Amino acid sequence: MIPAHFDYLAPTSVEEALAALGEHGDDAKIIAGGQSLLPVLRMRLNAPEVVIDLGGISSLRGIRDDGDAIVIGAMTTHHAVRDHDLVTEHALLLSKAAAEVADAQIRHRGTFGGALAHADPAGDLGAPALALDAQFVIAGPGGTRTVEAADFFVDLFETAIGDDEILTEVRVPKHTGWGAHYEKFVRVAHQWPIVAVAATVRGSIDEAKVGLTNMGSTPLRASATEQALAGASATEEGVRAAADLAAEGTNPPSDLNGASDYRQHLARVLTGRAVLKAAGS
Numbered sequence: 001m002i003p004a005h006f007d008y009l010a011p012t013s014v015e016e017a018l019a020a021l022g023e024h025g026d027d028a029k030i031i032a033g034g035q036s037l038l039p040v041l042r043m044r045l046n047a048p049e050v051v052i053d054l055g056g057i058s059s060l061r062g063i064r065d066d067g068d069a070i071v072i073g074a075m076t077t078h079h080a081v082r083d084h085d086l087v088t089e090h091a092l093l094l095s096k097a098a099a100e101v102a103d104a105q106i107r108h109r110g111t112f113g114g115a116l117a118h119a120d121p122a123g124d125l126g127a128p129a130l131a132l133d134a135q136f137v138i139a140g141p142g143g144t145r146t147v148e149a150a151d152f153f154v155d156l157f158e159t160a161i162g163d164d165e166i167l168t169e170v171r172v173p174k175h176t177g178w179g180a181h182y183e184k185f186v187r188v189a190h191q192w193p194i195v196a197v198a199a200t201v202r203g204s205i206d207e208a209k210v211g212l213t214n215m216g217s218t219p220l221r222a223s224a225t226e227q228a229l230a231g232a233s234a235t236e237e238g239v240r241a242a243a244d245l246a247a248e249g250t251n252p253p254s255d256l257n258g259a260s261d262y263r264q265h266l267a268r269v270l271t272g273r274a275v276l277k278a279a280g281s
């Protein structure tokens with residue numbers, strides 16, 4: 001289908017984009033890579049009167065070193081995140097997860113910030129961002145604020161970003177030297193995950209961080225597994241025992257791809273695989 005008519009604005013600064021958002025309020029919608037928004041517009045699930053394109057704001061693109069963190073601009077593509085030296089060195093988990101997003105065409109158009117702002121519970125980047133304790137920098141009419149990952153994902157397709165705000169960048173604390181693996185379970189290549197597990201571990205295993213994709217309305221941490229793994233040796237038996245706790249406290253959906261209890265089974269199995277691979281990477 002063809003989207004309903006809208007006016008198109010192309011600001012060249014965050015301030016201009018915020019002013020446009022403030023002026024048009026509920027009638028406006030931000031567009032980043034368009035990989036999720038355009039299908040929504042074409043299906044007429046949303047019909048904004050004004051679309052504000054962030055593509056011309058160069059300050060929103062790129063990845064930089066900021067001492068104890070790397071900072072990823074919201075408009076940086078999945079492709080750029082996957083391949084960037086700072087990401088592979090300090091946040092390997094993000095590189096591994098970005099490689100699993102859709103196909104090459106979508107990875108070249110879709111953006112890191114767009115995917116996180118969209119907050120699809122099946123999106124591949126939320127769980128790694130949560131596991132790495134990322135911080136979300138959000139600009140609004142009153143200035144800039146920073147939101148911890150644990151507070152950023154509010155509900156299904158809902159984040160802490162207000163209607164008059166823009167996600168500008170994501171700070172990812174350095175996890176230099178940590179092993180990492182993103183284990184994604186799909187029936188067909190390039191699909192959204194039925195369940196996926198993001199695992200990153202320090203040493204073998206001094207500390208582990210594990211995020212779950214599509215196990216609830218938001219990305220989740222497998223806290224019981226993380227606690228069981230802390231200070232454990234990375235034997236297959238020990239890791240599998242800790243992974244058996246991965247579905248604790250989760251409430252995954254049931255749909256055509258799998259029932260809720262099947263997803264919980266998957267979470268346990270995939271957590272074991274992800275942690276073992278992370279410990280070996």
Ligand SMILES: Cc1cc2nc3c(=O)[nH]c(=O)nc-3n(C[C@H](O)[C@H](O)[C@H](O)COP(=O)(O)OP(=O)(O)OC[C@H]3O[C@@H](n4cnc5c(N)ncnc54)[C@H](O)[C@@H]3O)c2cc1C
Pocket residue numbers: 029030031032033034035036037038039054074100101102103106109110111112113114115117118122123124125161165166167168190191192193
């Ligand atoms: C066929 C297909 C398969 C896909 N498969 C996968 C997959 O396997 N895994 C996966 O993770 N993703 C998948 N995606 C989605 C893809 O990752 C998109 O890139 C992502 O969901 C949205 O990023 P975008 O830059 O295109 O955002 P857009 O589509 O432009 O925007 C998405 C939403 O976020 C808002 N938004 C965007 N940027 C900002 C910002 N900076 N501040 C505030 N709000 C903002 C927009 O207003 C909109 O509501 C798939 C998409 C398609 C079309």
